[in-house]
Amino acid sequence: MGRTHRRRKRKIRRKISSNLHSSPYFINLTQWMKKHGWSPTCTLCPVEFYDTGRGLRTERSIAKNEVIVSIPLELLITVSRVQSSDIGWLFSKYSGVNGAHFSSQQVLAAFLIWERHLGHHSVWEPYLNSLPLDYSTPLFCSSEELHLLPSVLLEPILVQKQKVIDTFSELESILSTQSWKCWHCNESLSSIIHFEEYLWAWSAVNTRSVYLDECVVSHSLSIQDKSCLALVPYLDMFNHSNDVDVQVGLSSDRNCYEIQTLTPFAKHTQVFIRYGYHSNLKLYTEYGFILPFSQHDFIPLLFEEILSSVKDVYPVRFNCSASKLNFLKVRNLTENLSCNSEGLSFNVKALIYLLMTSESKKYDLTRRIYSSDFTSEENVAICKVGKQLIKQKCSEFESVLNMMKQKKSNGCSRSFEVASDLILEYINLLKRAEKLDSKEF
Numbered sequence: 551m552g553r554t555h556r557r558r559k560r561k562i563r564r565k566i567s568s569n570l571h572s573s574p575y576f577i578n579l580t581q582w583m584k585k586h587g588w589s590p591t592c593t594l595c596p597v598e599f600y601d602t603g604r605g606l607r608t609e610r611s612i613a614k615n616e617v618i619v620s621i622p623l624e625l626l627i628t629v630s631r632v633q634s635s636d637i638g639w640l641f642s643k644y645s646g647v648n649g650a651h652f653s654s655q656q657v658l659a660a661f662l663i664w665e666r667h668l669g670h671h672s673v674w675e676p677y678l679n680s681l682p683l684d685y686s687t688p689l690f691c692s693s694e695e696l697h698l699l700p701s702v703l704l705e706p707i708l709v710q711k712q713k714v715i716d717t718f719s720e721l722e723s724i725l726s727t728q729s730w731k732c733w734h735c736n737e738s739l740s741s742i743i744h745f746e747e748y749l750w751a752w753s754a755v756n757t758r759s760v761y762l763d764e765c766v767v768s769h770s771l772s773i774q775d776k777s778c779l780a781l782v783p784y785l786d787m788f789n790h791s792n793d794v795d796v797q798v799g800l801s802s803d804r805n806c807y808e809i810q811t812l813t814p815f816a817k818h819t820q821v822f823i824r825y826g827y828h829s830n831l832k833l834y835t836e837y838g839f840i841l842p843f844s845q846h847d848f849i850p851l852l853f854e855e856i857l858s859s860v861k862d863v864y865p866v867r868f869n870c871s872a873s874k875l876n877f878l879k880v881r882n883l884t885e886n887l888s889c890n891s892e893g894l895s896f897n898v899k900a901l902i903y904l905l906m907t908s909e910s911k912k913y914d915l916t917r918r919i920y921s922s923d924f925t926s927e928e929n930v931a932i933c934k935v936g937k938q939l940i941k942q943k944c945s946e947f948e949s950v951l952n953m954m955k956q957k958k959s960n961g962c963s964r965s966f967e968v969a970s971d972l973i974l975e976y977i978n979l980l981k982r983a984e985k986l987d988s989k990e991f
């Protein structure tokens with residue numbers, strides 16, 4: 551078979567969704583759940599969709615307000631469940647000692663590693679076997695790949711990476727003092743819980759957990775999060791869409807965690823839920839995917855970038871004294887700076903306006919900013935700077951994308967591929983914004 555033929559075949563295969571209903575892991579998962587009191591609320595079937603990966607498809611039409619999934623609390627992995635498990639003593643022993651506060655993500659991740667290492671001996675085995683083996687979140691980009699990313703992506707990724715490293719180090723320092731040996735393999739906890747496993751478990755919790763009120767599943771561990779994370783088997787197979795809405799919470803008898811859809815679904819279509827109102831940057835950094843043509847997307851801009859665009863376009867009018875900077879900071883006008891396909895955010899426009907206006911009439915300036923009372927001449931000037939800013943961002947992203955393409959042709963991680971899709975989305979968004987005139991901007 552020639553290379554072209556293979557490539558064509560791969561392309562065709564990518565367009566076809568495959569049914570996973572008879573996969574052993576899915577049969578085992580649902581049988582195990584039924585033993586623990588679960589019964590399906592509607593007929594959903596796991597499918598490997600060509601565009602979104604694995605998700606759930608409905609076998610009949612679903613009406614607005616129907617409960618699409620209801621999972622007994624007994625099947626949830628919560629902090630309270632971890633506390634009463636084999637390794638619960640570890641977190642109880644160190645809770646609050648020397649100010650130690652665990653995060654629910656850290657506790658749940660350690661539990662997943664522990665249970666996974668037990669293999670057949672774990673009661674959670676059917677659930678663990680339903681979890682993906684790898685993730686496309688940026689934590690799995692190599693250092694070489696990270697170096698190619700623009701700062702708008704790199705900065706939140708580095709913060710996240712550091713959090714994983716720090717929480718693992720905290721755990722590691724506690725584990726290293728324990729001589730306790732596992733009943734099943736006679737290994738110490740520090741040789742069971744190591745960084746690669748932690749990265750996998752952390753990502754599983756990050757991409758799949760839900761928030762649960764602490765009062766629902768009480769525990770006595772010292773946990774820093776206000777509402778705790780919980781892993782919910784089966785329910786964590788729903789993919790996200792911006793076009794749907796859901797209501798989540800406990801069933802009326804408070805025995806199950808439920809999702810009610812506020813959006814109807816036609817027979818044989820994928821059933822989506824909404825993870826939140828997230829930009830593509832958030833979807834990429836937290837979940838490892840992006841949504842093409844997302845109307846809710848925006849690109850964060852840096853204060854310095856705006857400053858230098860005003861300076862470039864209006865070098866004489868540009869004015870950024872210490873008192874003006876203070877004026878901007880007090881009003882939070884140096885934050886939430888962004889651009890979307892409909893133009894610049896309110897703060898960016900206000901900032902551009904202030905940076906090229908004399909500071910003598912500050913109070914009048916405040917009134918004009920907050921009522922967007924700009925003259926048409928001022929609007930044209932703001933638009934001119936905005937377009938310069940957009941042009942610069944666009945060429946920055948285009949040169950990044952070219953380097954990323956080169957890297958991709960030599961092989962790269964799935965996570966890096968998603969990053970490059972995101973940069974392409976950003977370029978397209980900027981091009982749409984660039985076409986707007988000064989009235990639309």
Ligand SMILES: C[S@@+](CC[C@H](N)C(=O)[O-])C[C@H]1O[C@@H](n2cnc3c(N)ncnc32)[C@H](O)[C@@H]1O
Nearest residue numbers: 602603604757758786787788789790837838839
């Ligand atoms: C809660 S899980 C959903 C089920 C998951 N696809 C699976 O196979 O188990 C969240 C993960 O699903 C994927 N995902 C969710 N919604 C998606 C979408 N609209 N497009 C692509 N991937 C999506 C992402 O990898 C995300 O981290």
